[in-house]
Amino acid sequence: MAPRTFVIGAGMAGLACAVRLASLGRVVEVLESASHAGGRCRSYFDDNLGRRIDNGNHLLLSGNSATLSYLSEVGAAGLLAGPDRAEFAFFDLERRAGWTIRPTAGRLPWWILAPSRRVPGTRARDYLRAARLAGAGPSQTVAEILDDGGPLYRCFWHPFALAVMNTDPEEASAALLWPVVRETLGRGEAAYRPRIARVGLSESLVDPALAYLSSRGADIGFGRRVRGLERTGDRVTAIDLGDREMAVGEEDSVVLAVPAGVCASLLPNLVVPTEFRAILNVHFRIAGAPPAGPSMVGLVGGMAQWLFCRQDVVSVTVSAADAIEGPPEQIAGRIWAEISQVLGCCGTQTPSFRVVKEKRATFAQTPEQTRRRPPTRTSWRNLVLAGDWTDTGLPATIEGAVRSGTKAAEAVIELSEGP
Numbered sequence: 001m002a003p004r005t006f007v008i009g010a011g012m013a014g015l016a017c018a019v020r021l022a023s024l025g026r027v028v029e030v031l032e033s034a035s036h037a038g039g040r041c042r043s044y045f046d047d048n049l050g051r052r053i054d055n056g057n058h059l060l061l062s063g064n065s066a067t068l069s070y071l072s073e074v075g076a077a078g079l080l081a082g083p084d085r086a087e088f089a090f091f092d093l094e095r096r097a098g099w100t101i102r103p104t105a106g107r108l109p110w111w112i113l114a115p116s117r118r119v120p121g122t123r124a125r126d127y128l129r130a131a132r133l134a135g136a137g138p139s140q141t142v143a144e145i146l147d148d149g150g151p152l153y154r155c156f157w158h159p160f161a162l163a164v165m166n167t168d169p170e171e172a173s174a175a176l177l178w179p180v181v182r183e184t185l186g187r188g189e190a191a192y193r194p195r196i197a198r199v200g201l202s203e204s205l206v207d208p209a210l211a212y213l214s215s216r217g218a219d220i221g222f223g224r225r226v227r228g229l230e231r232t233g234d235r236v237t238a239i240d241l242g243d244r245e246m247a248v249g250e251e252d253s254v255v256l257a258v259p260a261g262v263c264a265s266l267l268p269n270l271v272v273p274t275e276f277r278a279i280l281n282v283h284f285r286i287a288g289a290p291p292a293g294p295s296m297v298g299l300v301g302g303m304a305q306w307l308f309c310r311q312d313v314v315s316v317t318v319s320a321a322d323a324i325e326g327p328p329e330q331i332a333g334r335i336w337a338e339i340s341q342v343l344g345c346c347g348t349q350t351p352s353f354r355v356v357k358e359k360r361a362t363f364a365q366t367p368e369q370t371r372r373r374p375p376t377r378t379s380w381r382n383l384v385l386a387g388d389w390t391d392t393g394l395p396a397t398i399e400g401a402v403r404s405g406t407k408a409a410e411a412v413i414e415l416s417e418g419p
């Protein structure tokens, strides 16, 4: 029998791993505890709104090369939507003023020389400070490197870093932000055009992968919660599903692509991140014509941080939202009061809404927690790890999760080819 790879967890990391292996003709079996795939990146029908929504707004950038390759492999490259040019609208809720960052095309950022294209009140040389991230030490935070007390930090770097790292820039690792800046902002306008799922996260990022895997004969099992891994010597020899055990043959491999906490319960001696940060999303269904303004607006000076408009659903994201507590009506009411002034439509009365708080949206990307990310390989010969919390060198994002999955697939191939 051909060697099999058991991929445990069908989030973005597990799917990317399974897709890479299936593309190479490998036999893949996916074991997912939930009744659906996608993990923290999924869509569902919300009864309150009478609409399908995403568990949270997910933004990608055109420079997210691993995610784009994954989508192109599964035939879903056209399922992301976004403008032909990078342009970022912002609104200051405190000072009631808006502006738009309008980068010029090309690799060199000539636009920072044009006051009308940059953040109001900033100078061209303020932007060069970002290069200091390249030399950030492992214990330095984003604020230590970028916060000069000026408007560029408040109006761009703070919201950007908070969105990417889901950790307050005062405590977020500067060294971890650098690869994102290098691979997107640092590569010119074509690498940081915003991209969102054309219809929904599941339709664009998850369902095409499931169809691809099925077409290549992969077995995808939902409702299969892995409860234990039996280890003998330096190998995993069986997977415990509670009601039964699956034998892992001599030539088989296991990829554990579950959240950090689940991984720690299955492998108690493994060091993993232990602190997490929440993301809050509030979705509103508005009556009448959709708002006429930009489909994405960065917000500073209030509780709401990013506003996304998709037809008649307007959604707001708040990262590092652990401290936001209280009845959903109160949260939705406060956020609606903030965004109704930006939308310029839809009245002041809060429309139907859904508040979703993902308490463990990502691990806390502080220098201390970042040091706890484990590598792909483990001390068990046929067991490798994947997940946005593993040591990808990138923040915990879709791009990080996908890279961890492809890295895990490459490790499986290497293992099977021997030394």
Ligand SMILES: Cc1cc2nc3c(=O)[nH]c(=O)nc-3n(C[C@H](O)[C@H](O)[C@H](O)COP(=O)(O)OP(=O)(O)OC[C@H]3O[C@@H](n4cnc5c(N)ncnc54)[C@H](O)[C@@H]3O)c2cc1C
Residues within 6 Å of the ligand: 008, 009, 010, 011, 012, 013, 014, 031, 032, 033, 034, 037, 038, 039, 040, 041, 055, 056, 057, 058, 059, 060, 224, 225, 226, 227, 257, 258, 259, 262, 279, 280, 281, 358, 360, 361, 362, 386, 387, 388, 389, 396, 397, 398, 399, 401
């Ligand atoms: C609200 C929110 C907003 C976000 N916004 C963005 C964004 O704008 N841009 C961006 O790039 N990223 C964003 N992210 C982060 C992104 O969603 C994650 O980085 C990515 O989805 C993580 O994928 P993963 O496969 O590593 O983990 P997960 O998605 O957690 O997948 C793990 C899978 O393992 C399964 N599982 C768990 N236990 C078991 C078990 N015992 N047996 C079998 N299966 C098991 C789970 O059900 C799950 O399907 C956001 C996340 C959230 C929550």
